[in-house]
Amino acid sequence: MFVGDRRLIEKMAPRLKRVVVADPEPGAARLFSELMRDICPSHVWIATTTDRALKLAETCDPQLIIVSLGDERLDGLGFVRRLRRSTLACRKAPVITITGVATQAMILAARDAGVHEFLRKPYSMKDLLRRLEAVTVKDRDWVEGVAYIGPDRRRFNSGDYAGPLKRKTDGSETPYQQKINQCLKIIRAAVAAAETDPSQAMRAMLAQATTLQSMATDFHLTLAASEFYRHLTRHQQSGEPLTRALAQSWAVKVLAFLPKDADADRKKPQAA
Numbered sequence: 001m002f003v004g005d006r007r008l009i010e011k012m013a014p015r016l017k018r019v020v021v022a023d024p025e026p027g028a029a030r031l032f033s034e035l036m037r038d039i040c041p042s043h044v045w046i047a048t049t050t051d052r053a054l055k056l057a058e059t060c061d062p063q064l065i066i067v068s069l070g071d072e073r074l075d076g077l078g079f080v081r082r083l084r085r086s087t088l089a090c091r092k093a094p095v096i097t098i099t100g101v102a103t104q105a106m107i108l109a110a111r112d113a114g115v116h117e118f119l120r121k122p123y124s125m126k127d128l129l130r131r132l133e134a135v136t137v138k139d140r141d142w143v144e145g146v147a148y149i150g151p152d153r154r155r156f157n158s159g160d161y162a163g164p165l166k167r168k169t170d171g172s173e174t175p176y177q178q179k180i181n182q183c184l185k186i187i188r189a190a191v192a193a194a195e196t197d198p199s200q201a202m203r204a205m206l207a208q209a210t211t212l213q214s215m216a217t218d219f220h221l222t223l224a225a226s227e228f229y230r231h232l233t234r235h236q237q238s239g240e241p242l243t244r245a246l247a248q249s250w251a252v253k254v255l256a257f258l259p260k261d262a263d264a265d266r267k268k269p270q271a272a
Contacts, residue, residue, distance in 0.1 A: 005129060008137070009040055011137055012133065012136040015136040016040055016136065017042055018061065019036060019042050019064045020062040020064075020065045021033065021046045021047070022052075022065065022067045022068060023047075023066070023068035023074070024049070024068065028068065029048075030046075043060075050075045054079065054086075057083060057090050057093075062090050062093055064094050064132075065083070065090070065095045066096050067080060067098070068099065069097050069110065070101050077097075077109055080095055080097075084113075084114040084149040084150055094116040095116050096115070096117045096131050096135065099118075113150070117131040140152050143186070144204050145190070145204050146200050149200070176215070179215065180212070180257070183212050186204055187255060188251070188255055191255075192244070194246070195242070198241070201247070205251075206232050209232060213229060221254070224253035224257070225254055227250075232250065
């Protein structure tokens with residue numbers, strides 16, 4: 001390898017010590033394991049079924065998870081969705097999917113399941129290093145929503161859209177405003193799911209309230225987010241069922257900061 005690669009690997013190595021490979025094909029899993037060991041010292045566990053992959057994720061606390069797609073013997077995307085919605089310590093671990101059939105539909109499905117990177121077979125050592133760099137050195141924001149849980153999906157956007165702008169704020173929002181609005185939209189979606197998916201709704205609301213408190217520059221928004229967070233934590237400690245009416249009453253002051261034209265996004269997946 002080139003000197004530049006070695007320098008990069010030194011940066012990546014601390015986050016590649018524990019790796020789980022979910023692949024029903026022993027030969028492919030073994031090949032990946034050998035490549036990883038050529039890159040840096042790593043302990044690699046191999047799972048050939050979805051249930052075994054989840055068990056290894058629980059017991060090994062992997063820093064990286066590799067998932068094969070396109071084989072009916074293992075539900076790769078189902079595994080990723082279950083991982084993201086779990087309470088496992090590694091639920092936010094980077095996931096790289098590998099497949100020999102990289103259709104646009106499959107790539108979008110992987111993105112929407114909560115995958116970090118997509119690797120197409122056959123791949124070279126250079127291809128693998130690029131994906132490993134993306135998930136270890138280049139951190140991405142985490143989106144804790146209800147319909148979507150995973151890394152910020154804007155990593156996959158092409159930026160090639162040339163159609164008409166649909167909102168007054170299109171093209172004018174700063175990254176800060178985009179982040180704030182994303183938090184508010186997720187809170188709104190979580191309130192709506194308070195009774196149908198109470199566990200994830202609570203987790204999503206707590207995460208967004210925490211983010212708003214840490215980054216909001218508007219004093220009134222910070223105050224509203226803090227009050228919202230207090231209601232959530234007190235209710236969580238009470239052990240009582242979460243209702244939509246309660247969630248709505250707590251979120252009123254926070255959601256007042258949502259832009260009026262945000263209703264244009266109601267029929268779209270959560271921003272990510």
